Amino acid sequence: MEKEEFIKKYAVERRNTNSSKWDGLESQFGETDLLPLWVADTEFKVPEAARKALVERVEHGAFGYSLVPDSYYEAYFNWQKERYGIELHKDWMRFGTGVVQSLSTLIETLTVPGEAIMVLQPVYYPFMRVIENNNRKLVISELVNHDGHYEMDYEDIQKKMQENNVKLLIFCSPHNPVGRVWSEDELEKLLAICHDEKVRVIADEIHHDLIIGDKKFTSMLSIKDGFYRDNLVMVDAPSKTFNMASLLNSHVVIPNPQIRDLYDEEEARDLVQDLFFHLWNHAGTLQVATSVKAYLFTSVRNRCLNAIRDRKIRDEHNNKLIEAQLFSGTEDVVIDEDVHRRLQEALDALPDKCREIILLKVVEGKKNKEIAEQLNIAETTVKTQVQRAYRMLRERLVPIFLLIEYLQQGF
Numbered sequence: 001m002e003k004e005e006f007i008k009k010y011a012v013e014r015r016n017t018n019s020s021k022w023d024g025l026e027s028q029f030g031e032t033d034l035l036p037l038w039v040a041d042t043e044f045k046v047p048e049a050a051r052k053a054l055v056e057r058v059e060h061g062a063f064g065y066s067l068v069p070d071s072y073y074e075a076y077f078n079w080q081k082e083r084y085g086i087e088l089h090k091d092w093m094r095f096g097t098g099v100v101q102s103l104s105t106l107i108e109t110l111t112v113p114g115e116a117i118m119v120l121q122p123v124y125y126p127f128m129r130v131i132e133n134n135n136r137k138l139v140i141s142e143l144v145n146h147d148g149h150y151e152m153d154y155e156d157i158q159k160k161m162q163e164n165n166v167k168l169l170i171f172c173s174p175h176n177p178v179g180r181v182w183s184e185d186e187l188e189k190l191l192a193i194c195h196d197e198k199v200r201v202i203a204d205e206i207h208h209d210l211i212i213g214d215k216k217f218t219s220m221l222s223i224k225d226g227f228y229r230d231n232l233v234m235v236d237a238p239s240k241t242f243n244m245a246s247l248l249n250s251h252v253v254i255p256n257p258q259i260r261d262l263y264d265e266e267e268a269r270d271l272v273q274d275l276f277f278h279l280w281n282h283a284g285t286l287q288v289a290t291s292v293k294a295y296l297f298t299s300v301r302n303r304c305l306n307a308i309r310d311r312k313i314r315d316e317h318n319n320k321l322i323e324a325q326l327f328s329g330t331e332d333v334v335i336d337e338d339v340h341r342r343l344q345e346a347l348d349a350l351p352d353k354c355r356e357i358i359l360l361k362v363v364e365g366k367k368n369k370e371i372a373e374q375l376n377i378a379e380t381t382v383k384t385q386v387q388r389a390y391r392m393l394r395e396r397l398v399p400i401f402l403l404i405e406y407l408q409q410g411f
């Protein structure tokens, strides 16, 4: 389609449609007469075929939980194969509600609090935020600017990986904001260093379809015919290509089966398992035990902070107080009887089998395989029951908000 025809068919006014980019200018910058380059979405409608499919879906009228149909995998796999020669497999695929959310789960899957994660700056700022919010150490290697053309400093990358015992690299390809479409050679050099230094890599390839000129995008997944795949997780989404960010869908492509298992556990575990485990073991105590305090510090604190920020509480003063409280001592934090009552009620509401399994898993710390053997049921049944239990517990406990309430009571 010619450019003019495309613009005529797809360009759309986004002001006054609750667009973050346009209608959020005032609250973000205090002015409205600005060119909003702060959000990477476009002034174009989604492709006609996507719009039709969405209209059909809306006309159907029910929005209960859905499966991912085979046609979705087929469409995505064909796209990746035809354009970039990447062969993907259904069992590699996981889904998220956004690349940044997926990065957070991956950080928790692949590292523990305090471990070092590298980014190459300048880079999309949520990379740094998601590392720091998860209580990991941020290590920066600067890209080198040759008159506007940025390159990686391999020596610096390797040196800093060694010095800081870096465990993970979050890499942007193509790169936002420097606009580089990395060459195969550049990607291979970087992956070879990561391989030597035992540093895992998350490749954020969300911008892979948005390339000016005849530069060729190469996915990290296909470097050296997939040699580095086991060390690599690729994330992308249809949101940038088709202007669909508010539909909240992202892909997490994990070729390595061990990482997949860890990721599944992490995703299901969520806050609920940790909370449940600690609270259950301290049932009856009014004052929080030391282990719970430590736990509050590492895990809950960051999620509370995210929740506070995501709820966009604009009261700066209040935010500062909450942050100060979260980052200082936990001495004032009291988990009272009400939490234990809610916990017990949430547990009682689970179906019998589900409760039995979750108690073995969370309280006794048994692995799915051990539970399956003990109860003489299939491991997949354990897995689905555990996920079901977490879902039900989460709905009942709404733990983050409960905790915020408690933390705020301290003021």
Ligand SMILES: Cc1ncc(COP(=O)(O)O)c(C=O)c1O
Binding pocket: 039, 040, 097, 098, 099, 100, 101, 124, 172, 176, 204, 206, 207, 237, 239, 245, 249, 250
């Ligand atoms: C490199 C990069 N990753 C991720 C995102 C955001 O993705 P999501 O909305 O799926 O979290 C952006 C958006 O600008 C981006 O530039």
